[in-house]
Amino acid sequence: EAAVTQSPRNKVTVTGGNVTLSCRQTNSHNYMYWYRQDTGHGLRLIHYSYGAGNLQIGDVPDGYKATRTTQEDFFLLLELASPSQTSLYFCASSDTTNTGQLYFGEGSKLTVL
Amino acid sequence: LAKTTQPPSMEAYEGQEVNVSCSHTNIATSEYIYWYRQVPHQGPQFIIQGYKDYVVNEVASLFISADRKLSTLSLPWVSLRDAAVYYCIVTGYMGYKLTFGTGTSLLVDP
Incomplete structure (x- = not known):
């Protein structure tokens, strides 16, 4: 069974705070993704990567940075968090041979006060 | 990417077969x-994929x-x-x- 692990699972910060969400996958997948989920919007793609050192911009990238340090690890960085970034964040991975089949983590709930 | 349209919600009783439709008129x-x-408090989970006919x-x-x-x-015996x-x-x-829309919320009654 493919495994994607996110941390922290819950995070509370204040406006202007610095937040890093971590994601590790043990699937040996090349592709990794960060999504956010908000009521009424479904899941929206923030950034994705197809390998260590690579970063691609998703559909809602403003206010977010990301870094893929290894094949296993993908980080999402909020350097000046705002209340509009309060959301449920999901990390996912997929194999190069079938990138439509994503494996998701359990999610990280971020609250920006 | 082709846009999809699904009913926003459906309701069924336990044991029924449920059919969730999806329109993708511009599919390439x-x-x-x-x-x-996706169940509450969890990430989405892949169910099935297909190109044509029946899977x-x-x-x-x-x-x-x-x-x-x-x-x-089609979900048999929900x-x-x-x-x-x-x-x-x-x-x-x-x-x-992948673009996730708002999906179809399935409510199952006992």
Whole structure:
């Protein structure tokens, strides 16, 4: 069974705070993704990567940075968090041979006060 | 990427068969159809994928119309655990920007 692990699972910060969400996958997948989920919007793609050192911009990238340090690890960085970034964040991975089949983590709930 | 249209919600009783439809009128010849489901407090989970005709696995079956503009996810004998949001996604086999809409929320009554 493919495994994607996110941390922290819950995070509370204040406006202007610095937040890093971590994601590790043990699937040996090349592709990794960060999504956010908000009521009424479904899941929206923030950034994705197809390998260590690579970063691609998703559909809602403003206010977010990301870094893929290894094949296993993908980080999402909020350097000046705002209340509009309060959301449920999901990390996912997929194999190069079938990138439509994503494996998701359990999610990280971020609250920006 | 082809846009998809699903009913926002459905309701069924335990033990019934549920069919969730998805319209993708602009689907390209290179695109596949994927279905996911998401239960509260968890990430989406892949259910099934297909290109044409009929696909079945241990969880569900997927029927795709001859012109590929409509697909139907069939869940046999639903239980309370099948209550979830079901997403239909259309993307290329090597497409990496999956777009999740708001899906179909399935309510299952005992």
